[in-house]
Amino acid sequence: MKASSPGPGHARIAALLAALLLLPAAPPLRAEEKPAPAAPQKMYSAEEKEQLRAAVSSFDEAGKLSAQCKYAEAEKGLRAAFAILQRVLGPEHPNTLSSRNNLGAVLHAQGKNAEAEAEHRTVLAIQQRVLGAEHPDTLSSRNNLANALNAQGKHAEAEAEHRAVLAIRQRVLVAEHPDTLSSRNNLALALDAQGKHAEAEAEHRAALAILQRVMGAEHPDTLGSRSNLANALDDQNKHAEAEAEHRAVLAIRVRVLGAEHPDTLTSRNNLALAVNAQGKHAEAETEHRAVLAIRERVLGAEYPAVAQSCYNLAACLQEQNKKAEALHFARRALAGWQKSLGAGHPDTQKVRKLVQKLEKP
Numbered sequence: 001m002k003a004s005s006p007g008p009g010h011a012r013i014a015a016l017l018a019a020l021l022l023l024p025a026a027p028p029l030r031a032e033e034k035p036a037p038a039a040p041q042k043m044y045s046a047e048e049k050e051q052l053r054a055a056v057s058s059f060d061e062a063g064k065l066s067a068q069c070k071y072a073e074a075e076k077g078l079r080a081a082f083a084i085l086q087r088v089l090g091p092e093h094p095n096t097l098s099s100r101n102n103l104g105a106v107l108h109a110q111g112k113n114a115e116a117e118a119e120h121r122t123v124l125a126i127q128q129r130v131l132g133a134e135h136p137d138t139l140s141s142r143n144n145l146a147n148a149l150n151a152q153g154k155h156a157e158a159e160a161e162h163r164a165v166l167a168i169r170q171r172v173l174v175a176e177h178p179d180t181l182s183s184r185n186n187l188a189l190a191l192d193a194q195g196k197h198a199e200a201e202a203e204h205r206a207a208l209a210i211l212q213r214v215m216g217a218e219h220p221d222t223l224g225s226r227s228n229l230a231n232a233l234d235d236q237n238k239h240a241e242a243e244a245e246h247r248a249v250l251a252i253r254v255r256v257l258g259a260e261h262p263d264t265l266t267s268r269n270n271l272a273l274a275v276n277a278q279g280k281h282a283e284a285e286t287e288h289r290a291v292l293a294i295r296e297r298v299l300g301a302e303y304p305a306v307a308q309s310c311y312n313l314a315a316c317l318q319e320q321n322k323k324a325e326a327l328h329f330a331r332r333a334l335a336g337w338q339k340s341l342g343a344g345h346p347d348t349q350k351v352r353k354l355v356q357k358l359e360k361p
Contacts, residue, residue, distance in 0.1 A: 048088050055081040055088075059099070062106070069262055069299055071110045078103045092130050094137060097123050101141050104148070111304035111340030113151040120145035134172055139165050139179070147186060153346040155193040162187035176214050178221070181207050185225055188232070197235040204229035218256055220263070223249050227263075231270060239277045246271035260298055262305070265291050269305075273312065281320050288313040307336025311351050318358065327358040 044052065062077035082103055085096040104119035120141055127138040146161035166183035173180050188203035208229055211222040230245035250267035257264050268291045276284035292309035299305060311333035317326035334355050337348040 044088070051084050051088050055084040055099075058084075059102075062102075066106060066109070069109075069303070071106050075103065075106045075110070078106055092126050094131070097127055097141075098137060101137070101144060105144055108144070108148050108151060111151075113148045114342065117145060117148040117152070120148055134168050136179070139168060143179075143183060143186060146190070150186075150190050150193060152341070153193075155190050159187065159190040159194065162190055176210050181210060181221070181225075185228060189228060192228075192232050192235060195235075197232050201229065201232040201236065204232055218252050223252060223263070227267060227270065230274070234270070234274050234277065237277075239274050243271065243274040243278070246274055260294050262299070265295060265305070269309065269312065272316070276316050276319070281316055285313065285316050285320070288316055302336065302339070304336065304340045307333045307340065310336065311347075311354070314351075314354060314358075318354070323358055327355065330355045330358055 058077040058081035062074040062081070065071070065074035065077065078099060082096070082099045085093065085099050089096050100119055100123045104116045104123070107113070107116035107119065124138065124141040124145055127135065127141055131138050142161055142165050146158045146165070149155075149161065150158035162183055166180070166187055169177065169180040169183050184203050184207040188200040188207070191197075191203065192200035204225060208222065208225040211219065211225050215222050226245060227249050230242045230249070233239075233245065234242035246267055250264065250271055253261065253264040253267050268287055272284040272287035272291070275287065288309060292306065292313055295303065295306045295309055310329040314326045314329035314333060317323075317329065330351055333351045334348065337345065337351060341348050
């Protein structure tokens with residue numbers, strides 16, 4: 001089971017909240033926009049200003065926790081901030097909606113994808129009505145909804161959403177805009193998940209070429225794109241080429257991010273899969289064991305990536321006829337994914353079949 005790298009991250013709104021306290025000027029108009037009649041600025045009471053400052057603090061802390069992959073703690077902070085914004089600014093204020101969108105992203109990061117989908121759908125419905133279908137925040141929510149769908153195995157629906165968002169971003173933004181490239185990346189992931197590997201490869205190569213030129217070879221988005229390209233190559237049995245790409249990305253991530261960063265561990269995981277596919281099972285096993293140990297220590301035993309590592313290690317052990325140990329890790333993966341993904345998710349069903357196979361005498 002491969003780990004994919006997402007496109008550019010979600011919007012941060014702590015600075016926008018802080019700006020509310022300073023009564024900012026209206027944003028600049030886009031081309032062909034007509035100025036709207038001036039709306040009276042809301043005057044906040046001293047108590048409301050203090051509550052907004054608390055929301056700013058919660059968002060700042062949630063951002064730091066998310067960067068450390070402490071998503072459960074980040075979720076608590078985001079829920080607290082959302083409650084304040086809903087009360088002080090109202091449920092349809094752009095910052096309230098952005099906070100809810102960010103909450104959905106943190107839920108998605110924890111594998112709570114059905115809950116994330118529900119949050120993104122609620123936000124999207126309001127944004128489409130209040131902001132319009134082509135507003136950047138609306139498109140961000142639609143992109144995040146598609147990611148939550150893809151994570152639940154609803155790949156065709158996710159593909160349709162990503163194509164729609166990409167079409168708008170290509171028309172409204174430039175081809176080199178980070179949001180446009182994010183859409184291309186995420187569309188490619190949905191394609192790859194449906195077995196459309198050649199088409200996914202083409203999308204990844206096109207996005208990667210732009211990212212390398214515009215962002216540089218060592219930018220996180222560039223490395224994420226290169227990692228996803230390697231996965232698409234591996235899915236087409238181009239294992240040696242995939243291995244070379246994964247090794248190159250891993251070397252940069254170890255140097256730039258550190259050995260225990262989640263993206264570094266993603267590279268090690270995917271490298272092990274490419275190595276295993278070439279029959280280098282002992283080397284792959286060593287990598288999978290190392291990644292699992294770090295993920296358990298750094299992220300916690302219930303983090304979805306830990307279940308992923310357990311599944312990959314189980315499959316690698318099975319190929320070496322280490323049946324008893326393979327069954328142990330397969331059962332761990334099944335327990336983890338049933339909790340985080342649900343019993344009906346394709347990954348859960350896949351590992352359940354492996355458990356049943358290993359349990360046979």
